[in-house]
Each structure stands twice: as structure tokens, then as C-alpha cells.
Amino acid sequence: MAEPRIFVARSEAAAPFYIGIDLGGTSVKLGVVDERGRPMSWLALPTHRHSSAQQTVQRMGEAVEQVIADAGLTRDEVIGVGLGSPGTMDIASGMLLEPPNLPEWRNYPLRDRVAEASGFPVTFANDANAAAYGEYWVGVGRGLKSMVMVTLGTGVGSGIIIDNLAIDGHHSTGAECGHVIIDHRPTARMCPCGQPGHLEAYCSATAVTKRTQEALAAGRPSSLSARLALGDELSAVLVAEAAAAGDALADEIILETAHFLGVGVTSVMNVIDPAGVVIGGAMTFGGNATPLGRRFLEAVRAEVRRRAFPVPAAKTKIQYAELGADAGFIGAAGLARLTHRRRDRIGNVER
């Protein structure tokens, strides 16, 4: 696991401390975070697809001990654990219901099992909301009153934070901005969730691959055809490489993706009107560090400026995420901190 971009040594850290856990389909990321949101120690465990949930939770308990020791802390300096998990879930009861990439974890009382294995109280959250909270607390969203985060990867994840409150939703399915409907027609592109017209069906890496495939099949000329003839497999990464190298079709596909994302972001802005929108995930083409990443963001911003109400169009900050893959465990730790700092779920806590 790469070193987090921000971190702090024991001697500089601010008490008290929190554990953040980010449960993913291929690994568990886990770390100690200080009162100001800075990681002090961290590690990653593989989530073997066919290990039992109980075995993995047991290892998570041991890993919690280890990161506390690595941070130079004792257990009694740690307040609690925050746990971000993929859905579907029931947050109130702490149940993992049907995580698509973790078949062994179906209907599993994750929150309580992790509490038993770690010996700490556990705050349970959706992984995308945890990541959004990480960016809100100490990432690019710090200082904003409200924020929507959209994560572009194989699918399109999202989280919404308003006044320090993560929008979990009444049925634990809140903030699924990847599933705003941008085309009402039954013939619209089909989302992996089984419904037509969702943003994810246009903007995920999977969707970029599919749209490119269709354009090539329709006979559009592109340097990609030669790559495929050489045996390369078509992927969003390949499309991005071709776009970066000047391929017109690949470039058009990427800019169309920005257009679709701009439509979805505007739609969500018209509902939530956040102070900022944060875009993260692998499908940001290297982000601010690459010309293609910068062009993509500029195209999203242009679409939003064209479509949103004048004041939010001019003022809403649309930026790339800053914490990368660390946002999840840092944000989960932040949510544990919120639980500690407030009595109710309403969020009357300063960041």
C-alpha cells in the first residue's frame, strides 16, 4: 500500500485517535488517523474472494492492534473504528446485505462482528460516503460547507456531505449519483444495475469501453483498430492513451464522457446545490497532473457552466479529488470521530 499523501508522526499528532477501515472487493485498507485527519500508520489486507467473512474480520481485528502499535499508541488513546463498506447494506442495523464482489459476506452483521473483533465501537458507513467524507474533512473539499463526490471507475460511485452530515439515505441507498437518470427513454443505455438511462451507463470505464467499441464497429477510423489487431484488449485506459496520443475518435469519446458527466453533475447540483463537486477515481486520466486529465475536467466544468443556474454555474467549485485511494479509510475514521463528537445523527460538530 502506497504511503498516504498526508501523514503525521506520533510526536506531532493531535489526540484523540481513530481507526478507519475501507473494505473493498480486493483489499481492506486500514489505518490510524489523528484528530486532525492525518494518517499515522496504515496497512492493506487482501480480501480473498473465497475466504469466509469471519476469517477476514478476525484478521481485521489483528490488523487494528498492529496499526495502533505501529502508530506508537496504546488502545486507550483510540476512540473508535469507522468502517466503510460497499453496499447493499442496512446502516441502522449494521448489516452487509448483498455486496456484489464479496459473495461470502451476504447478510453478514459486519458492524457488530468488527466491533467484537476489534474491541472498539464501530461507525458503519457506505464506502463512497466515507471517501466523500475524507475529501470533505481533510481533502480538496476542506472548508466547503457541502460537497458532492463522484468517483469514476468500473462503475460510478458517489457520496454527499451537507453540513458535516453524510447523506446515507433512509434505506441506506443515498447518494447514488451514478444512478441519476439522464435519459428517460426505455431504449437508453443500460446500467449494470439493470435500469436504463443512468449516468453510470455513460460515464464509467465500462461505458467508455463500450461506446468506443460501438464507434469502431460502426467503422469510425482510429489508431485503436491497429492496437486491437495487435492483440491489445480494448479498455478505458487504452482509449485514454490513444486520446493522449492525439487519436481523434478516442478524444471525442473522452470529451463526450465529460459532457455526460456534466449533465449528471448539473442534475445533482439542481437538487442539492452543493458548495463543491469533487471528481475522483481511475477514470480521471491522471487528474491535474496530465494534459488529458486537465482537459477532461475543463470539459466537465464547461458543460456545467452551460447548463446550471447562473449563480451555482459561476460559483460551485468543481475539482479533482486529492486523497486518492486513502480517502476511504481517512473518511471512515472521520465518521467515527463524528459519532464520538455528537449525540445525534444531525451533525452539529465543527470539522
Place this chain on the structure above:
Amino acid sequence: MAEPRIFVARSEAAAPFYIGIDLGGTSVKLGVVDERGRPMSWLALPTHRHSSAQQTVQRMGEAVEQVIADAGLTRDEVIGVGLGSPGTMDIASGMLLEPPNLPEWRNYPLRDRVAEASGFPVTFANDANAAAYGEYWVGVGRGLKSMVMVTLGTGVGSGIIIDNLAIDGHHSTGAECGHVIIDHRPTARMCPCGQPGHLEAYCSATAVTKRTQEALAAGRPSSLSARLALGDELSAVLVAEAAAAGDALADEIILETAHFLGVGVTSVMNVIDPAGVVIGGAMTFGGNATPLGRRFLEAVRAEVRRRAFPVPAAKTKIQYAELGADAGFIGAAGLARLTHRRRDRIGNVER
């Protein structure tokens, strides 16, 4: 002004008391509401399109005195005023910016002027959010943790309440669910706001009239043609009458409207995941009291059941509003009560 559906006499009322004001394009509705959300006295003032804002505000101040006296109260039993106003606005500064139907009120410091004229502190809110809060506090949404309200009229208004907090938005343009984009194409139907593809362009009374006009122009047979030949003007009311009388085209138009609304509601549900959705406004065809109203609601529910995630599809309550045109001033009074009951904007108050 018709009598509110719920109200309470002085002898039965619960102290303390609040004033609610609902500023509209044609009238100001204004009343005293008790601690439990029940109106005690109320009146309506016309808002003459060409009266100066200051004249109207002066009359509002006098009307506040009158409703307090009518309720049998003294000024010191009243805590404050809640004021719902059409946008655009800036809530933080209390400014009305550009209300489209109140040209004399452009860039007007409404909150502070009403505070001066009434002698009470004023809580300033968007009118649609105030109405949503009314339904949430004492209407069909009472008991729900979170709620989205969509009001179908000449346009499509909306409000969102989550955990007792109205989603004003960071730039005071929150909860404009009429402006979710249900068709990303530049060729989509044009919304009066100037942007293509918004829900309002498909579901407002104006949109129903326009869609019917197009169908008739395309030669679709309908009893409406004879009505128009007799000199009736095409309107959503006329379409509803024809549908209620069994006209197949009018019925199809109404059910298509339910389909579009179901798409928009699902899209917002996928973002917010509220406990309930409340549908109000004139375009509900008499609501639960008429067969057409009941069919329309059932068609919206069916579309949402088809399109939403399984748990919210099964559990989210989708109902007609209950307070009618009183929701605005009752909700505005409720927002004044919230201001009184909490120190911050976060909402940690029991309803």
C-alpha cells in the same frame, strides 16, 4: 382565503406561537400557527403586480398585527416570523434577487424589511422549501425522517427536508427537483428556465398543454378538437376534464406525465433516498378525491417501482400532499420555530 384544513382555537392552542408568511405572485398568505403547527388565524393580501415592494411590506406588517389580534394573542406570546418567498434569492443575506412574477421586488432586502415592518425576527426561506416543511411538520409527511416534495403547477417546484433540515443549497438554489435533467440531448424539450431536458419541461401544466397541442397538431383524434373548435382554450385543466370523461388521447397524455414524473422522482430518490415523496399542486387532478387523481398517483408509483432500487422501490412512501395552499405559511411558521429552537443551522430539534 379558504379556511385551513387544520386549525385550533386559542383555548386549545399550545404556546408559543409563530407567524408564517407565504409570499406569492398574486397574494400573500399570512397566519398565526401554534407550537404544534395548527393555524389559529389567517388572511390573504393581494400582491398587486405594480405596487411597490415597500407598500406591500407595510401592509404585511399591519396584517401581522391583525392576525395576532384575531388569534386572541398579544405580541409577546409570538416568537417570530417565518417568510417563504419565491426565488431567486440569497438566503444568508435575506435578499430577494429576481423573482420572475414580482418585478418590483428585484434586489430587495426582504427579510430585514419584513423584520422592521413586523417588529419580529424573520426566518427567510424558499417558498417551496417552506411548503415542504409544512407537509413534513404537520402534513402527510409527519413522522417521516426525510421527505422530497414536488409541486406540479404552471411550473414544477420542490423542497427537500432531511432530518428536520431544509436543503436550501449553498447558493440558495437547492431542491430544484423540477430541474433534474431527464433527457441529456440538446434537442430535448426546453424548460422555461432556458435549459433543455428538465423534468419541468415534461410535467408542468404548461408542458401538458404543449404536449397535447403537439399531438392534436399531428392529427391525433380527440374530443379536445371539438372543444377547441367551440372556442375553449387548451389547458391542463381541459386535458384533465377530457381524460376524466374517457378521452383516450387526454388519458395517454396524463399517464405519460406520470411516467415522466416517475423518472424524475426515481432520479431524485437515487440521490437523496428519502423516507417519502410528497406530490402536490394543481396538476394532481383533485388528488385522492378523484378517480383521475388516484390513477395518476398509481401510475407515478408504478414507474418508481419499476425503476428504483428494490428496497426504496418497495418502501418509499409516495403520497399526495395534505395541506394544499396552506402548506406555505404553516411551513414558514415551522421554520421560524426551528430557528428559535436551535442555535445552529443543523436541525437537532425534534418535530
